[in-house]
Amino acid sequence: MTTPLPKLFHPKYRPDIDGLRAIAVLSVVIFHAFPAWMKGGFIGVDVFFVISGFLISTIIFESLDKGTFSFAEFYSRRIKRIFPALLLVLIASYAFGWFVLLTDEYKQLGKHIAAGAGFIANFVFWNEAGYFDNSAETKPLLHLWSLGIEEQFYIAWPLLLWLAWKKNFNLLVLIIFIASISFYLNAKGIKQDLVAVFYSPQTRFWELLCGSLLAWLALYKKNCLRAIKLTIDGWLIKAAYRGKIEADGRTLCHVISFLGCTVLIFGFYRITKDVNFPGLWAIIPVLGAFLIILAGPTAWINQKILSNKLVVWFGLISFPLYLWHWPILSFARIIESAVPSPGIRIAAVGLSILLAWMTYKLVEGPIRFGKNSQFKVVTLIFLMVITGFVGYITYSKNGFAFRMKDREDFINYFENSFPNWSYFKKINLPMEWRSECAFFNGDKYREEGKLEGGVTNSKPVDKIDDSCFRTDSRFDKRVLIWGDSHAQSLSPGIVKYIPREWQVLQIASSGCAPNPNIDSPSRASQCDQSNYFAMKTIRNVVPDVVVIAQADGHSSKVVAEISSKLKAFGIKKILFLGPTPQWESDLPKIFARRLWITKPKRTFIGVKQDVFAKNDLLLRNFPADEISQFVDIIGLFCDSNGCLTYTDDDIKETMTTWDYGHLTPSASKYLAQHLLVKRIVGD
Numbered sequence: 146m147t148t149p150l151p152k153l154f155h156p157k158y159r160p161d162i163d164g165l166r167a168i169a170v171l172s173v174v175i176f177h178a179f180p181a182w183m184k185g186g187f188i189g190v191d192v193f194f195v196i197s198g199f200l201i202s203t204i205i206f207e208s209l210d211k212g213t214f215s216f217a218e219f220y221s222r223r224i225k226r227i228f229p230a231l232l233l234v235l236i237a238s239y240a241f242g243w244f245v246l247l248t249d250e251y252k253q254l255g256k257h258i259a260a261g262a263g264f265i266a267n268f269v270f271w272n273e274a275g276y277f278d279n280s281a282e283t284k285p286l287l288h289l290w291s292l293g294i295e296e297q298f299y300i301a302w303p304l305l306l307w308l309a310w311k312k313n314f315n316l317l318v319l320i321i322f323i324a325s326i327s328f329y330l331n332a333k334g335i336k337q338d339l340v341a342v343f344y345s346p347q348t349r350f351w352e353l354l355c356g357s358l359l360a361w362l363a364l365y366k367k368n369c370l371r372a373i374k375l376t377i378d379g380w381l382i383k384a385a386y387r388g389k390i391e392a393d394g395r396t397l398c399h400v401i402s403f404l405g406c407t408v409l410i411f412g413f414y415r416i417t418k419d420v421n422f423p424g425l426w427a428i429i430p431v432l433g434a435f436l437i438i439l440a441g442p443t444a445w446i447n448q449k450i451l452s453n454k455l456v457v458w459f460g461l462i463s464f465p466l467y468l469w470h471w472p473i474l475s476f477a478r479i480i481e482s483a484v485p486s487p488g489i490r491i492a493a494v495g496l497s498i499l500l501a502w503m504t505y506k507l508v509e510g511p512i513r514f515g516k517n518s519q520f521k522v523v524t525l526i527f528l529m530v531i532t533g534f535v536g537y538i539t540y541s542k543n544g545f546a547f548r549m550k551d552r553e554d555f556i557n558y559f560e561n562s563f564p565n566w567s568y569f570k571k572i573n574l575p576m577e578w579r580s581e582c583a584f585f586n587g588d589k590y591r592e593e594g595k596l597e598g599g600v601t602n603s604k605p606v607d608k609i610d611d612s613c614f615r616t617d618s619r620f621d622k623r624v625l626i627w628g629d630s631h632a633q634s635l636s637p638g639i640v641k642y643i644p645r646e647w648q649v650l651q652i653a654s655s656g657c658a659p660n661p662n663i664d665s666p667s668r669a670s671q672c673d674q675s676n677y678f679a680m681k682t683i684r685n686v687v688p689d690v691v692v693i694a695q696a697d698g699h700s701s702k703v704v705a706e707i708s709s710k711l712k713a714f715g716i717k718k719i720l721f722l723g724p725t726p727q728w729e730s731d732l733p734k735i736f737a738r739r740l741w742i743t744k745p746k747r748t749f750i751g752v753k754q755d756v757f758a759k760n761d762l763l764l765r766n767f768p769a770d771e772i773s774q775f776v777d778i779i780g781l782f783c784d785s786n787g788c789l790t791y792t793d794d795d796i797k798e799t800m801t802t803w804d805y806g807h808l809t810p811s812a813s814k815y816l817a818q819h820l821l822v823k824r825i826v827g828d
Contacts, residue, residue, distance in 0.1 A: 156203045161442045162196060163460030164451025165434065169193050170463040172413055174470045174497070178490045185416035188430035190291045191352055191423070192409070193467075195434035197295055198356025205303055206364050209310045216303065221522045223299055228525040229508045230465040231292070235261055235532050238285050238472050239539075245480055247734060248544040248553045250283070255539025257286040262533030264296035271344035280730065282484075285475040288467065290344055297346045298353050317365075320357050327351035335424035342423060349423070352431050359438055395443055402444035405436030465509065466501035473497050482728075482735040482751035552737040559733040559803045568803050572810060578633040582613035582651040584675040613651050614682040620648035623688040624825050627679045630655035630807060631725060632694035637810040638817025639692075644826060650688060652679035658695045659703070661710045680710070687715050690825050694722040696806065697756075698763050708773040720824055721767070722776045723760045726788040727753045727806035736790055736800070744796060747787035756806075757783075774824065781820050782812075 169189035176186025208214035235258050242254045260269040266289035281287055309319050331348040334341060342348045377397050412429035420426050440447055450456065459466070473493045477485045485493070512521055539545065546553050561568035568574065616623065624647055626632050626639065632653040640649050657672035661680060667673035683691060691711060693699070699721050711719055728735055728751045735751040736744075760779045767775040782789045782801065792815045793799040801812040808816065 156200065156207070159442050160457045160460075161444075161447035161451040162200070162438065163463075164447070164453065164456040165192065165437055165460070166196060166463040167456045167459035168409070168451070169196070169434075170467050171459060173467065174494060177471060177474055178494050179487075180418075183413050184418070185413045187418070188409075188412050188416055188422075188427075191427055191430035192434040193291070194295070194349065194352040195356040195359075195431055195438070198298070198353030199360050199438055200356070201299065201302070201353075202306075202357035202360035203364065205306050206316070206360060209306065210364075214307065216307075219303055220299075221518065223296075224522050224525050225513045225518070226509075227292070227296070227464075228529055229512045230468050230504050231261070232525070232528055232532060233465075233504055233508065234468045234472060235286075235536075238476075239532075239535065241472075241476060242285070243548065245476065245738070246544070247549060247556060247737060248546040249556075250479070250544070251548070252540050252542075252544030254285065255536045255541075255544065257284065257289070258536030259533045259540060260536075261286050261289040261292070262529050262536060264293045266290050267293035267297075267344040267346065271340060274340040274344075282475060282478045283730065285472040285479075287475070288471040294344075294346050294349050295353070298350055302353075302357070317358075317361055320354055320361060324351040324354035324358065327354065331423055331427070332425060335421050339421055352423075352427060355431050355435055356438075359435055362439075398440045398444040399446070401436050402440035402446040405433045405440060406446055407433075408436065409433035462498070462501040462505045465504035466497060469500045469504070470494065470497035473500075480738075482730060482739050483753075484729070549737075552741060555797060556733050556737050558797055559731070559800070561803060574810065579613065579636050579651050579653075580633075581610035583633065583654040584609070584657070584671045584678070609652070609678065614678070614686065616686055617648050621646040622690075623648045623650055623686060624690040624692060625650040625679075625683060625686070625688040626653055626692045626694070627651075627683075628653050628659050628694040629657050629696060631696050632692070632722075634808040634813055635692065635694060635722075635816070635821070636813070638808075638813035638815070638821065639825070641814055642817045642822045647826070650682065650686065652682055653694075658697075659693050659699075659707060661703075661707045683711060683716065684714050690718045690720060691716055692720045692722065692821075692825065696724065696727075698724045698759050701766055701768065704768060704773065708768070708770075712772055717772060718825075718827075719773045720776050720821075721773065722821075723763055723778050723780075724756050725778050725802070725806050725808055726782050727756045728802065729753055729805075731804045732790065732802045733800060736796075740790065745787070746791060747784070747789055749787045752783075752788050776821065776824055778816065778820075781816060 169192035172183055172186040172189035172192075174186075175183045176189075180186070205214065205219070208219075238254065239258055242251055246254060256269065257266065260266040266286065270284075270287060270290050305319065305323075306316065309316055327347060327349070328351040330345075331342055331351060334345075334348055408429055412426075412433060416422065416426050416429060437447065437451075442448060442452065470493070473496055474485075474490065477489055477493050481489070512525075515521070558571070559568050566574075569578075624639065624643065626635055626649070630653070633651070633655070636649070636651060643649060652675060654671060654675035657675045659679070660672070660676040663673045663676040663680065666677050693707065704721055707721075708719060730751065732751070739750050740748060757779065760777065763775060764777060769775060779788075789801050789812075790796075791799045791801060792811060799811045799815075800809055801815075803809050
């Protein structure tokens with residue numbers, strides 16, 4: 146005969162908290178589907194943190210007081226609450242990904258499934274973030290980072306509270322102490338490592354602990370809070386009404402709730418993904434949620450709006466809705482190879498709501514509230530372990546490449562991850578791109594020593610290859626290529642098709658937009674050093690033509706500055722190249738996923754539309770004269786039927802870009818042969 150588990154305290158149901166959950170989840174869904182509608186919608190996650198901290202701490206405090214707290218019962222409830230919907234989403238993502246994801250994507254999904262099943266997704270995404278990380282929109286389980294933080298809180302916080310309770314420690318002091326340390330790490334770390342602060346539990350726990358503080362006040366200082374409420378309520382009544390009205394605390398509750406909602410609304414529209422978040426900005430959603438919960442269920446907004454049946458319904462399905470919406474939107478983004486159309490995104494949100502309701506009604510409810518509790522818990526744990534193991538095997542087996550072998554062979558040809566640079570080596574690209582003419586590596590411009598924290602510890606010197614900047618008497622004319630990695634990709638074509646009397650010079654460094662205002666060498670910035678050396682070379686050599694290129698084209702201000710300085714040096718022709726056609730993800734991947742059957746030579750599928758807008762703006766506003774000219778690359782590669790994906794019969798060898806927008810050598814030669822060399826030599 147099994148001994149029944151102690152019954153944990155269950156707080157009185159507050160429909161307004163479910164209403165607040167609805168606001169939180171809908172803000173996140175709107176932000177992910179239509180970010181322009183609610184730029185700060187992602188702060189809904191922070192609202193969830195406060196709610197979770199409040200409810201969990203209320204259960205623990207009351208259960209400790211009544212002597213009914215049980216770790217087994219606590220975690221059994223958590224498992225029955227979280228595992229059913231999570232398992233469905235993990236399994237569905239895995240099954241769907243089998244048919245639509247390429248090998249590296251499926252391998253990554255396997256890792257994320259294992260991390261999600263183990264509730265360490267936040268650490269995994271933390272380690273993945275960086276310059277070489279793929280787009281966040283193509284990670285179907287990215288949203289599980291927040292679930293990881295909550296579960297880590299659920300593991301650590303009950304144990305700390307239980308120990309503190311046993312030792313008769315002051316729980317308020319414990320809450321304030323840990324929350325203060327967490328907030329300090331958040332505020333300090335945001336200036337040093339934004340990614341770490343976003344994903345780290347140490348810098349997020351203070352948000353959940355604000356909910357814990359609210360729970361402590363509501364339980365242990367109930368009378369004190371009521372007395373304060375009555376006093377302030379009396380002041381408000383005297384200020385607002387002429388007649389004598391008895392203070393009952395409701396007026397203050399109305400005001401507190403209104404202030405909380407105002408703060409949240411401000412956050413939804415003032416906080417954007419461009420601010421350093423969380424940091425001090427996180428105070429806004431945390432404070433808003435804190436005030437709304439503090440106001441209580443009788444506050445007008447809480448009672449009339451947040452407790453509305455439709456709003457509460459969304460609150461009840463908020464957890465499965467949060468879990469379903471992002472994988473659906475992300476898979477839509479992957480399949481479309483671009484941001485899905487508004488119609489597709491609306492359909493995705495509708496499907497998410499339907500699946501969330503079905504999950505809540507058919508899966509969550511029966512498992513959470515039905516019989517055979519211990520059997521269900523054991524089964525859920527077993528299924529979660531199996532799911533995590535399958536994810537790990539998928540990762541360790543490299544995404545089961547046999548699923549799409551022919552396509553994978555095609556994609557692998559263009560594989561160019563740091564530090565191997567496989568594609569570069571296959572086609573000898575470093576030589577064709579003239580990597581010896583770049584300052585991407587600190588060794589190119591320092592005497593000795595290594596980079597320390599991004600800064601060289603020695604005097605910068607000119608160690609770039611002589612052929613990049615010194616004149617050769619065998620040539621009558623000279624062209625200099627200046628810019629970033631997109632300028633580097635011009636070399637193969639120009640070198641091949643330029644007339645023999647022309648010498649090709651080059652100062653181009655990856656990630657370094659042309660800047661004519663660098664007047665001295667730099668020990669701290671490779672880009673400053675590259676631009677300084679480019680200006681020095683132009684001044685000393687005075688090439689016949691300067692070709693300037695960078696990823697996003699050029700602003701009118703920079704064009705004017707460069708033109709003015711180069712004209713003063715005696716330069717007779719300056720060619721400003723517009724952006725190349727750019728793609729939402731690597732073109733070979735788009736081709737393998739969306740275009741493999743028909744293999745179109747031109748398409749608009751996956752093309753970045755904002756690049757067209759930038760190019761059109763340059764075409765309209767470029768200050769052209771007899772010296773400064775604009776070269777429309779997009780006009781060569783794109784027409785009304787789409788942009789070129791390859792230029793000749795051999796698709797693999799003549800693909801136009803090997804990634805999102807860097808020209809392949811064959812495309813570089815196509816550009817030089819059909820447009821660029823003619824503009825340089827003037828034929």
